[in-house]
Amino acid sequence: MTQHFESLSRIKCQALHAKVMSAEQAAELIPSGATVGMSGFTGSGYPKQIPSALAKRIREAHDNGKAFKINVWTGASTAPELDGALAEADGINMRLPYQSDPTCRNKINTGQMHYMDIHLSHVAQYAWFGFLGKLNIAVIEVAGIREDGSLIPAASVGNNKTWIDQADKVIIEVNYALSEKLEGMHDIYYGTALPPHRKPVLINEPDDRIGSPYYQCPQEKIIGIVVETYDRDRVNHFSEPDEVAKKIASHILNFLKEEVRKGILPPNLLPLQSGVGDVSNAVISGLQHGEFDNLTAYTEVIQDGMLGLIKSGKLKMVSATSLSLSPDGVDELNENIDFYRERIILRTQEISNHPEVIRRLGTIAINGMIECDIYGNVNSTHIMGSGIMNGIGGSGDFARNSFISFFVRPSIAKNGDISAIVPMVSHVDHTEHDVQIIVTEQGLADLRGLSPRQRAEKIIENCAHPDYKEALWDYFHRAQQSGAQHTPHILSEALSWHDRYLKTGTMKK
């Protein structure tokens, strides 16, 4: 690892120059057993040098027969340099609240790591309440340090404000690859309090600003500053959505048009929330070429597609907690930063995902799922009931509190060996009480106002893949001839599709 002392130009606070050190030196400040709050949200704004240096240190300790693990808290997912490196080194004891790294997932699913999967709106307050134990060290990427010692946030905010406040000690990574002109884009709310002293969060429109552009951090808490001169966030290039994603998006967009026609939604819709991935990209692409104008978004993540929507004038403004942009997206942002800064607000995660604000604004939520059952229960996190995929993220915050909420995915996976619609889900993240609209490429099931049996008819008929439709009808009809009829199930068979997949490699008989 090279040390980067080339320039202290972004550390305007002279008193802090003495704390500049190498990533290796900073990693030395993190002891085994520490609980470390790191920056990072959907592959953006994570520290890029200290985690790798720490992973190296952990491997060396293990090679010398010494135990060395830490607990890692973040905003959401990070990147191979953080989750991947630390998991690979067997350096993580407990990880929360969200991850999507293959190595990390593998360590969790082989029982070598603990993982607590938390609603993103709960994380910061659980730390404030003392529910998660003591936070020892915060490791936070920033775009710069101002003369008064306040910190200019990087491309994601996540839980950084909370980690800085709650940790005993703070280590900063200053990223020189970020545009200095990000300054002013962020809205860091310092009005939170513990009950019984809480007050309303006064956001009535997605573009209301209620905070400051900077993190506050007492200088005495800062124990190290590492200068990054080149590392960019590692986000994949934006890929064109495939035909299946386009079909799902078109079902959603047609439904929204119909709701506008009925007067249920206003002509410019309501603030959009959209998860990450192919279907979201397809929806955004559909909006780009569609009839809706003057849109807004109150969401977690801004991806490349949203920059396009902003540029075309379709999308007036976006509130989020993370800029998760491809290299091309970063270039586009940097080249037009003054334009985008007027139209983008990055907030702390407890505000971007706050039930109070989401319900008040009445967002339109579009989130992916792994599977849903015929009665409308949704599994967003588990593969075949036992293995974690990524985590619930903010989908629960938005699904329950939005004006209207969609759960989406292709009707089959693994070349047709897995059906996304099953008799009973193998894990529940969103209950029947929280699920309104299910969409696959086959069609859309509007579950509002329906009983479980009525929901089953809509879901099987509209959303199931033809290869599995008959078997689902068969289960549903036979279940109606056995036992109680509110949510008819045959318990000895309810999870047999998953069990068959585990044993034979396909859900098909």
Place this chain on the structure above:
Amino acid sequence: MTQHFESLSRIKCQALHAKVMSAEQAAELIPSGATVGMSGFTGSGYPKQIPSALAKRIREAHDNGKAFKINVWTGASTAPELDGALAEADGINMRLPYQSDPTCRNKINTGQMHYMDIHLSHVAQYAWFGFLGKLNIAVIEVAGIREDGSLIPAASVGNNKTWIDQADKVIIEVNYALSEKLEGMHDIYYGTALPPHRKPVLINEPDDRIGSPYYQCPQEKIIGIVVETYDRDRVNHFSEPDEVAKKIASHILNFLKEEVRKGILPPNLLPLQSGVGDVSNAVISGLQHGEFDNLTAYTEVIQDGMLGLIKSGKLKMVSATSLSLSPDGVDELNENIDFYRERIILRTQEISNHPEVIRRLGTIAINGMIECDIYGNVNSTHIMGSGIMNGIGGSGDFARNSFISFFVRPSIAKNGDISAIVPMVSHVDHTEHDVQIIVTEQGLADLRGLSPRQRAEKIIENCAHPDYKEALWDYFHRAQQSGAQHTPHILSEALSWHDRYLKTGTMKK
């Protein structure tokens, strides 16, 4: 049915006298196929004469070979005179959002009635949004009608404001058995709006008033007024909690004491929310004799025990949506109504259960459950996966948004043939992301900050009944030798305890 025209003294608005009629005449105004929004919340404030008259009319129609069903929406549960009578007559097509009537339950579970089980905070807004279809008629019990035509609410508020606003036509039952001095106790909030026009709900303390004491209803919407002269709400006598309930309560109270000692909770705790039933009564009784002072409550229902807590000065004030009092409780209230009116606020259900307010106040939630699994997923509604018991009620609103939340129940049922702790719940109402503390008479499992495997160890060790502990450990250990290890399950066995109960009458092998 006798007609009660004895007195119009509580109908101060002269112009409405012409609309007074018998319950039978009022029932004639409700046609088959109508969707009817009725008052009523936990056996309190429901119309007492029209539903029975309507049930009679429905039976007569059926006897004559004519179809006659209506859809019934309420605040929550009602009483035999409403749910029981209409279900017995096979008069209900769709029921929402909550019921607890044996006949009603039976009709749902035999497939003769549809039931949609909704978070109580969602109901009113779904009606405003148009998600549930058109509401034709509201049938609302009140304590009186003022000169200007405004309505004095009865012993529960529930969704009455919404039903009156949304229905095309309104029928009123004026209950002369209620104290006229209830006037002024209610806080009916008219500041709600549809997105994008919503504003913060400005409740910062449980005793903040933000509304009016009366319902507003255009006189031309009122098509009938029925005078009740004698009918009281049918609420059972308060019974002394049994030993099991007392043990559960003592685990909760000891835990709260410890949280105060650690500085996590303030000495006067935070506003209490408590479901209905034996354990709640035991907790209230424990508080009556315990060390906590200056308590407040922000809850759904006020039962007899809370009056005692108010009287003793332990409880400063209660906000709820319903007074569910036994005849003795009603007498106590009426005899000291001026005292209680200063300390009780009854709100609309969308405010008593509002996520925004619950999260801001940071309530302490205590709710019953049917079963929970070793990983902390809770089933509050379904018997053996298929049959409805009552409904989710407000437990989801409070569990997810409270400062801290308990799910409680005895560790066994049916003389030990059912274990409340199972390998996998047969239905999920509260996911692993929403469950913090599990309590049975055996002990308390604090799940905060734990991974699924860590939760399993706590739940089995602390909460399971000795008769089932070994079998739970056995399942958990064997599941850890098969498949993915985040949430270890053996899918072919996960629901076998329920299946065995259905087939053999016991979960025991």
